[in-house]
Amino acid sequence: MEQTTGNRVVILGGSFAGLYCAQVLHDTARKSAIPKPKITVLDRNNFVLFATFLPEVLSNQVNPLTVVPAIRRVTGQRDIDFRQTEIQGVDFDKKLVHTETGDFEYDTLVIALGGATNFYGNQNAERYSFPFKTLADGLRLRNHVIDCLERANQSKNAADRRRLLTFVQAGAGCSGLELMTELEAFLHHVCGRVYRNINYYRDVRLILAEGLPRVLASLPELASQAGLAKLAKKGIEVSLNTFVTDVGPGWVELGKGERIETETLIWAAGVKANPMTAQFPFEKDRIGRIKVDEYNRVLGQENIYAIGDVAHFIGEDGVPLAQTAQVAVQQGPALARNLIASWEGKLMRPFRFHYRGDLVSIGNLDAVCTPFGWNIFGLSGWLLFKWVYFSKMPVMQNRFRLLSDWILYFLQGPIVSRLDEFGSERTVIGKPKEPNA
Template sequence: MNVPDTNLPRIIVIGGGFAGISFIKRLKGEKVQIVLFDRHNYHTFQPLLYQVSTGGLEPDSIAYPLRKIFRKHTDFHFRMAEVKHINTKENSISTSVGSLSFDYLVIATGTRTNYFSNENIAHYSMPMKTVPQALNIRSLILQNIEEADRAQSESERRRFLNFVIAGGGPTGVELSGALAEFRKGILENDYPELDEDEMEVHLIEGQDRVLPPMSEQVSKKAQRFLEKLGVKVHLSTLISDYDGTTVTTKDGKTFKTATFIWAAGVTGAPVEGINASAIVEKVNRYKVDHFNKIEDIDNVYALGDIALMTTEDYPKGHPQVAQPAIQQGKRLGKNFKKMLKGEKMEPFKYFDKGTMATVGRNKAVVDIGNLHFGGAIAWFLWMFVHLWFLVGFRNRVITFFNWTYNYINFDKAARLIIRPFKRN
């Protein structure tokens, strides 16, 4: 592989998500060589993917070139490639563009969509983990509305206007709210021949409330917000199948739909080669100690969603959201500085800054410690936090102006079918 030889310690990082970039940023100026691998040449701000899929933002508002993030770092190298295998005995990795040795390896590969072994759902449903997938959803939504506009029968029109989302976590709730607002703000203006009431948004959740990781208080508030927007919420309902036309649940419900979005679960995305005993099979996450080192391997670390660090407060591991990944990346970066100087490393301790989710215009919910609230204040707080953590000043400015425009005009400007979606 064409990476310069070096006498400095070589650190390979797999994954340019929150954890990977937070780790690398802390090593700026250190006498190390860093090689970052990712299948894409950009960092994705995943909390706002749903806005790309519903026409609120263009993808360049939430994506940022990885090379640009680290262009001021010395001896930093990026390779757009897929890492296929890790050899811990020879301290090397095999990728789609060649092999490379390392002194230290940091795995921050995140998660992938979990279909729970249902092949039909994996084939016919729409996942939303990447920018291309979000663009596919956007195209499919708009294509199906166009199909509804020229449908010959009422049943066919309703199938194209029926949107079903599996999973009542933050992604599902935010998608449902955005689609409901699309119906109220866009449909009657752009498609005057369609009846707004014919477009239905169904949110299906297996547990007895939406936003299960959040407090019961804000969960109930979020459900009220959704229902006020016209979303039909189905709780304690498990999906058994989707054949491309009909969603079937285990209790016998059926939903005729041409748009079925799967946001019902994720699983870790480990790389082949690490000893199976180091992986918790049920969740596909590497078992790590309090320094994020993978158990029984001296020079290999895991960060963020792929790392399972159990503590008294988090016996099942930290939540698979941005903040634990960012904080673990920062701490490991600081610990590498200490390690390279021969100093003692400090164990990671997660500081919970709270959880939030938005439902729609002036509607969001927030859990911060003992504070649980929702409404317009929560919504403005949600916007501020997400703008703050976006990578790149340009992205913050563009997103802010898009949100301001949407707020004033009740409009989503990015409702363009740039590349029509066709299922393979």
């Protein structure tokens, strides 16, 4: 067991919420007269997944390593102890975190374990579809799309080709639209040019099923309409008020029984809390998020806090805050400042979320953006999207990589090589995933 003395803060999860919390906690504590806390960050990955650019990994606008800035680039410059390890559970009575590499004692615990794909109990969707939440998800889907192209390019059978080149996606929220339009951009680029037997307009079919009455449902109506119009212009078929009801080997069923022959169902239909929260004896909402008060303190607890996607925080309008990085990067630092304030004997300040709008890229050179209530669509929106997220990339090294990736992509187009080690066969429709895969 790791034995230390003093004020031990253990942060579970080193992504947007956890890492930003650790960083501000360290930097603010340095300027304070209080004894310095011992900050430990635990995460199974030694990187932060900058998920905004995950759709661009699919289209190869950016390389996989570019979207995963190393946690040590942030913690290494500070007195923050980062451990790459799998968290297995927490003994709240003994104030111990159990991990695969040992136990960690804490005085203050920050839970920032994020979310997971929500299949809403649809077991076939979980078994056969491609989720899009982790880097491995992104690479697996990319490999699968390339497999479909390779097979379709060789096929003499028009029906087979059509099935292989029909891509169905559930979910048309912000990341769903980014994903589908990056897929469209990629296919548009390589069909005919790299895969010479495939005619994009003749063979490729892209279908977006959304259960709500509009795409980009969290954005204002005007932005939604603009998004829908842009999808139509790209030839993407959109079915609103339509759920994916079932999926099996080689087919997907939409709405009230429309059956589509396809090898690919992409699942971008929802997020829930990290399943580990099921072990925690706290009050939770229906998607497993831990209920917290206005200071992000877990209800009924003294020194346990939850932030980011794993927390159920009621906003000023009475609605729980969305699971976005925009929330996570505000909650992490706010909690850090409150912890320092409480150790200094001062009052904590209730967390207020400042919504700054949404930036949604719609494939190459197009976007729907609503910064601070403004509507900026098209090329200027796309430039804004690129600039804002470029500047939000937490590590300078990765910013330079982003720039060079974008330049090379626009000069040379995408690379269609598969990254074999991530496979794709486990999730190809017709070959179900292994248990726990």
